[in-house]
Amino acid sequence: QVQLVESGGGLVQAGGSLRLSCAASGSIFAINAMGWYRQAPGKQREWVAQITSGGTANYLDSVKGRFTISRDKNTVYLQMNSLKPEDTAVYYCNARVTITTYWGKGTQVTVSS
Numbered sequence: 001q002v003q004l005v006e007s008g009g010g011l012v013q014a015g016g017s018l019r020l021s022c023a024a025s026g027s028i029f030a031i032n033a034m035g036w037y038r039q040a041p042g043k044q045r046e047w048v049a050q051i052t053s054g055g056t057a058n059y060l061d062s063v064k065g066r067f068t069i070s071r072d073k074n075t076v077y078l079q080m081n082s083l084k085p086e087d088t089a090v091y092y093c094n095a096r097v098t099i100t101t102y103w104g105k106g107t108q109v110t111v112s113s
Contacts, residue, residue: 001026001027001102002024002025002026002027002028002030002031002095002097002102003024003025003026003102004022004023004024004093004094004095004102004103004104005022005023005025005104005105006020006021006022006091006092006093006104006105006106006107007020007021007022007023007107008020008021008107009091009107009108009109010108010109010110011110011111011112012083012109012110012111012112013111013112014083014084014085014111014112014113015082015083016083016111017079017080017081017082017083018080018083018109019077019078019079019080020036020077020078020080020091020093020107020109021075021076021077022034022036022075022076022077022078022093022104023074023075024074024075024076024095025074027097028074030097030098031053031095031096031097032052032053032096032097032098033050033051033052033053033095033096034050034051034071034076034093034094034095034096035047035048035049035050035051035069035076035093035094035096036048036049036050036069036076036078036091036092036093036094037091037092037094038087038089038090038091038092038109039089039090039092039106040086040088040089043089045092046060047060048060048063048067048078048091049063049067049069049078050069051069051070051071051076055071057069057070062086063080063087066080066081066082066083067079067080067081068081076093078091080109083109083111084111085111085112085113086111087109087111088109088110088111089108089109090106090107090108090109091106091107091108091109092104092105092106
């Protein structure tokens with residue numbers, strides 16, 4: 001079992017920055033990859049970024065060059081720069097352990113124009 005707790009969301013003006021954190025506890029030694037998804041009102045949840053246990057990072061095209069995912073021991077971060085109103089969403093952290101995916105409860109990010 002893995003438990004995930006996100007933090008760092010909030011309200012920011014367009015062009016601003018936020019740093020999201022996701023702290024994992026439990027069987028963290030078994031985590032293969034961690035990542036971030038987001039869900040805007042009325043839209044499906046979409047993948048944003050992922051980092052593997054080996055440190056390989058991948059990004060949604062629309063956030064490349066603006067967002068950076070990193071991992072330090074049991075915490076994964078999402079540094080978000082040059083934020084746009086379309087980045088407004090609830091951001092969820094996830095962790096993959098073999099075929100099981102664990103989710104956090106999410107943190108709200110609101111970008112005002």
